[in-house]
Amino acid sequence: MKVEKVFSVLLSFFIISSVFGPLFLSSAAATAENTVEESNRVFKATWGASGGDWGFPSPLTFYPRGPGYVMTSFCFDSLVWPDETGNFTGLLASSWENSPDGLTWTFYLRENVTWHDGEPFTADDVIFTYDYIQGKAAISPIGAGWYNTAVIESVEAPDKYTVRIKLNRPYAPFMQQVAAVIPIMPEHIWKDVSDPTKYMDDKAAIGTGPFILEDYNKDQQSYKYSANENYFLGKPVIDTLIFVKSTDPVISLKVGDADEASLTLDQVQALKDSENMKVIQGPGYWVYRLRFNIPANSILENTEIRKAIYHSLDCEEIQNKVLHGGGVAGSAGYVPPYSGWYNSDVTQYAYDPEAAGKILDEAGYDEVGSDGIRLTPDGEKLEFQLLYTSDQQNQRIAELVQSYLKNVGIGVVLKPGDTKTVDGLVNAGNFDLAIYSHGTSTDPERMLNSFPVSTGWNNTEFASLANQQMSTLDEGERKELVDRMQVLIAENVPTIPLLYRNVYSACNQDKFDGFFYTPGGVGGGVPTEYNKLVFIYGEWKGQSTASEKNNTASTNSPSMNAPGILTAVMAFAVVLMLYRQKR
Amino acid sequence: MSDRVQWGHVLSRGLEYALTFFLILTVNFFLPRFMPGGPLLSVLGSQSADLPVVIDDETKSRLMDYYHLNDPLHLQFVHYLIDAAHLDFGYSIFYNVPVVDVISGRLPWTLLLMGTALLLSTVLGILLGLESSWNREKRLDNLLLIVIPLFRSVPVFFLGSIFIFLFGYRLGLFPVSGALTPYMDYQDFSSMVKDVASHLVLPLACLSAFEMPGTYLLVRNVCSQQLERPYVLMDIARGLKDRHVKRHILLNSIGPVVNQVAAMLGFMVGGTLFVETVFSYPGMGLLVYNAFIERDYPVLQGAFVFMSLFVLTCNYAADIVCSYIDGRAGQE
Numbered sequence: 001m002k003v004e005k006v007f008s009v010l011l012s013f014f015i016i017s018s019v020f021g022p023l024f025l026s027s028a029a030a031t032a033e034n035t036v037e038e039s040n041r042v043f044k045a046t047w048g049a050s051g052g053d054w055g056f057p058s059p060l061t062f063y064p065r066g067p068g069y070v071m072t073s074f075c076f077d078s079l080v081w082p083d084e085t086g087n088f089t090g091l092l093a094s095s096w097e098n099s100p101d102g103l104t105w106t107f108y109l110r111e112n113v114t115w116h117d118g119e120p121f122t123a124d125d126v127i128f129t130y131d132y133i134q135g136k137a138a139i140s141p142i143g144a145g146w147y148n149t150a151v152i153e154s155v156e157a158p159d160k161y162t163v164r165i166k167l168n169r170p171y172a173p174f175m176q177q178v179a180a181v182i183p184i185m186p187e188h189i190w191k192d193v194s195d196p197t198k199y200m201d202d203k204a205a206i207g208t209g210p211f212i213l214e215d216y217n218k219d220q221q222s223y224k225y226s227a228n229e230n231y232f233l234g235k236p237v238i239d240t241l242i243f244v245k246s247t248d249p250v251i252s253l254k255v256g257d258a259d260e261a262s263l264t265l266d267q268v269q270a271l272k273d274s275e276n277m278k279v280i281q282g283p284g285y286w287v288y289r290l291r292f293n294i295p296a297n298s299i300l301e302n303t304e305i306r307k308a309i310y311h312s313l314d315c316e317e318i319q320n321k322v323l324h325g326g327g328v329a330g331s332a333g334y335v336p337p338y339s340g341w342y343n344s345d346v347t348q349y350a351y352d353p354e355a356a357g358k359i360l361d362e363a364g365y366d367e368v369g370s371d372g373i374r375l376t377p378d379g380e381k382l383e384f385q386l387l388y389t390s391d392q393q394n395q396r397i398a399e400l401v402q403s404y405l406k407n408v409g410i411g412v413v414l415k416p417g418d419t420k421t422v423d424g425l426v427n428a429g430n431f432d433l434a435i436y437s438h439g440t441s442t443d444p445e446r447m448l449n450s451f452p453v454s455t456g457w458n459n460t461e462f463a464s465l466a467n468q469q470m471s472t473l474d475e476g477e478r479k480e481l482v483d484r485m486q487v488l489i490a491e492n493v494p495t496i497p498l499l500y501r502n503v504y505s506a507c508n509q510d511k512f513d514g515f516f517y518t519p520g521g522v523g524g525g526v527p528t529e530y531n532k533l534v535f536i537y538g539e540w541k542g543q544s545t546a547s548e549k550n551n552t553a554s555t556n557s558p559s560m561n562a563p564g565i566l567t568a569v570m571a572f573a574v575v576l577m578l579y580r581q582k583r
Numbered sequence: 584m585s586d587r588v589q590w591g592h593v594l595s596r597g598l599e600y601a602l603t604f605f606l607i608l609t610v611n612f613f614l615p616r617f618m619p620g621g622p623l624l625s626v627l628g629s630q631s632a633d634l635p636v637v638i639d640d641e642t643k644s645r646l647m648d649y650y651h652l653n654d655p656l657h658l659q660f661v662h663y664l665i666d667a668a669h670l671d672f673g674y675s676i677f678y679n680v681p682v683v684d685v686i687s688g689r690l691p692w693t694l695l696l697m698g699t700a701l702l703l704s705t706v707l708g709i710l711l712g713l714e715s716s717w718n719r720e721k722r723l724d725n726l727l728l729i730v731i732p733l734f735r736s737v738p739v740f741f742l743g744s745i746f747i748f749l750f751g752y753r754l755g756l757f758p759v760s761g762a763l764t765p766y767m768d769y770q771d772f773s774s775m776v777k778d779v780a781s782h783l784v785l786p787l788a789c790l791s792a793f794e795m796p797g798t799y800l801l802v803r804n805v806c807s808q809q810l811e812r813p814y815v816l817m818d819i820a821r822g823l824k825d826r827h828v829k830r831h832i833l834l835n836s837i838g839p840v841v842n843q844v845a846a847m848l849g850f851m852v853g854g855t856l857f858v859e860t861v862f863s864y865p866g867m868g869l870l871v872y873n874a875f876i877e878r879d880y881p882v883l884q885g886a887f888v889f890m891s892l893f894v895l896t897c898n899y900a901a902d903i904v905c906s907y908i909d910g911r912a913g914q915e
Contacts, residue, residue, distance in 0.1 A: 198674075220763065420876070
């Protein structure tokens with residue numbers, strides 16, 4: 001008797017939830033349908049499962065790591081901006097020129113540009129921004145990390161629509177690293193702001209960009225932008241741009257919660273059956289590399305040993321096993337093969353365990369212990385600790401490296417940790433080997449110049465080349481210097497680039513088309529499909545939002561399943577009753 | 584009635600909890616500082632960050648000053664205690680807004696999720712546990728004993744993934760992430776309630792399914808012991824209806840259950856973290872997880888303080904309730 005009662009409570013709970021669950025959804029869809037206007041072209045995107053909050057999208061308050069800068073770039077314009085070919089197109093500047101000595105850049109600004117609040121944009125705003133970032137904002141992590149103002153001597157305005165930027169030395173990547181990065185801020189709003197890193201007023205998001213910030217919700221981790229009708233390059237082809245956080249981008253794309261998402265290769269493969277999804281891929285400029293503790297470990301300090309380690313690794317196979325083809329095997333010169341700066345004539349270290357063994361023999365590690373690990377002349381095991389962050393990819397890479405090195409008689413003890421722990425130990429010099437993965441940026445200055453710092457490898461020729469290429473304005477000459485730098489890297493093996501990861505994204509083609517990966521990246525080298533020009537030059541293909549909602553409702557109709565569940569529950573109940581009666 | 588409340592007990596337990604709270608404050612302060620990778624790393628990014636951040640020593644030291652990281656440890660600690668008393672947990676290093684702001688946006692969602700899950704799992708656990716013990720060694724009991732602990736033995740994030748795939752994707756019944764539909768125009772209050780409720784269903788079911796077995800097993804065991812007591816025999820002999828006998832049994836075994844539920848709260852915080860991560864539910868669990876990854880001390884400290892304050896308060900309340908129900912509890 002009583003058992004039935006409990007079960008009937010349970011059953012009614014299930015029945016109620018299966019009946020009302022769909023109601024929740026269909027009513028939600030209904031309300032959404034009723035409230036949107038016919039012409040409202042809403043585009044929903046999602047970026048990464050790890051987090052959807054990239055900070056307040058203002059030049060000095062976004063989070064320095066992750067896509068915060070790109071979120072900001074929707075509202076704010078710089079002087080120039082890279083287009084789909086990677087060349088610079090004018091945003092706030094309509095044309096520009098460089099003096100023969102490379103020290104003075106002159107930008108001719110667009111007239112009739114207004115800020116989102118209607119105030120006119122002039123050269124004074126540009127001067128204000130550069131001064132402000134160079135002065136007040138330099139203390140902030142963003143100012144220090146994203147905006148390279150160290151090369152700027154002075155900024156002046158000969159007239160209302162001309163800006164002259166003087167540099168303290170010729171700086172080859174000026175356009176890519178400075179003019180196309182620093183977002184111009186309105187002087188009339190920022191002139192009284194004393195602590196820019198904490199200024200998150202509504203007004204702090206007022207820029208000249210193609211989108212106006214409607215809402216940023218830190219707790220729900222979502223952004224809502226509306227189109228700037230008066231944008232000087234033309235009205236965006238969508239009316240509303242929404243970024244939401246998603247647990248699973250693939251499911252979000254499939255059920256229509258998102259129209260576009262950045263993905264991994266595995267996720268792309270899960271979308272194979274969806275014909276309306278257009279997948280694009282691009283160079284990731286993201287490297288996984290093996291780091292050595294060069295100055296502190298007397299064994300690894302020997303270049304020959306590092307070469308031997310390189311010979312013992314099959315980078316192509318590592319790439320295939322870790323990224324399943326979603327990347328490129330590492331190249332000894334560090335610059336990835338898809339880069340325009342790639343030098344194909346550097347020494348490569350083919351997978352050759354025998355050669356590796358030979359080098360090790362010659363270096364005096366020819367005695368092998370009973371466990372197959374070589375011994376040092378002191379009779380110690382030739383064994384290293386390998387630090388890595390314990391995410392899936394790094395874990396896999398570390399295990400592969402361990403087995404490859406074991407193969408040539410080098411012992412490896414795996415030491416996993418979280419990102420900060422690994423960073424901390426490496427910074428303290430408390431490691432032998434480490435797996436590092438990070439963005440490389442796209443310009444040789446950012447990609448290569450920090451090499452001695454990030455590897456512990458000191459080479460005077462490299463240092464002088466690094467300095468030289470930075471101030472060499474002739475692209476051909478600069479390429480030669482960069483080629484030589486790659487040769488030095490390949491010869492000295494200060495680090496082993498294991499593989500470069502590609503980037504992927506998918507977009508619902510029934511709704512929108514036109515995403516591309518910018519060669520060279522945006523914001524000084526971020527490889528992303530969210531170049532804001534996409535929303536100016538792209539093509540809206542959806543009907544109206546209302547009918548779009550209908551589509552998603554019919555393909556994913558919850559009411560279809562409710563009867564099925566009800567039947568199942570009923571059947572279960574009947575079986576239970578019969579069972580009870582029998583007893 | 585009031586003579587059943589033992590004020591001496593209330594006070595002494597109160598002091599114990601206050602001391603515990605102080606210890607938690609202390610641990611919160613020191614623990615993260617002894618971990619490798621200082622707080623400045625999260626401000627500056629690192630070499631494994633998305634972009635290498637270039638920073639010179641002067642800026643670095645200005646930043647250290649700015650965040651008071653140059654002060655000696657004991658001074659930092661004193662500052663921390665004084666500020667904590669004013670509910671000031673400083674600025675989040677990562678979010679760059681006051682910690683209280685970050686937490687106040689997240690805490691309600693966690694309380695909603697944890698509160699409803701606690702209620703649901705307790706009610707279900709008690710009902711099922713009672714039924715199970717009443718039908719001890721019979722088929723229903725055997726069935727429940729096999730099925731219910733299964734929910735506990737499956738890792739909660741795996742359970743969540745199954746729920747997402749089944750109810751969210753395959754059946755399309757409920758939304759799979761977040762706490763509400765971003766930027767939906769609610770026409771009235773009830774449509775908002777519906778939206779929030781539909782987002783709550785899956786994480787709630789997942790967390791409840793994970794937490795319920797503990798209560799179920801306890802209730803089953805405690806009630807089974809009661810079944811052998813003379814008063815039960817007496818009740819049955821008096822010809823009381825099953826319903827009334829069960830109520831008697833339940834009332835006599837409620838003490839340990841209340842304690843258990845209160846103790847469960849602490850563990851529930853852990854389960855909530857996983858559930859929130861799986862369903863992207865914007866609560867404290869997700870916040871703490873991210874703050875840990877970023878070594879955002881102020882947020883970590885703030886969150887732990889708020890959560891432990893919550894857990895301690897609930898435990899304290901349960902303690903008093905227990906001493907009220909069972910007069911002996913306070914007389915140790």
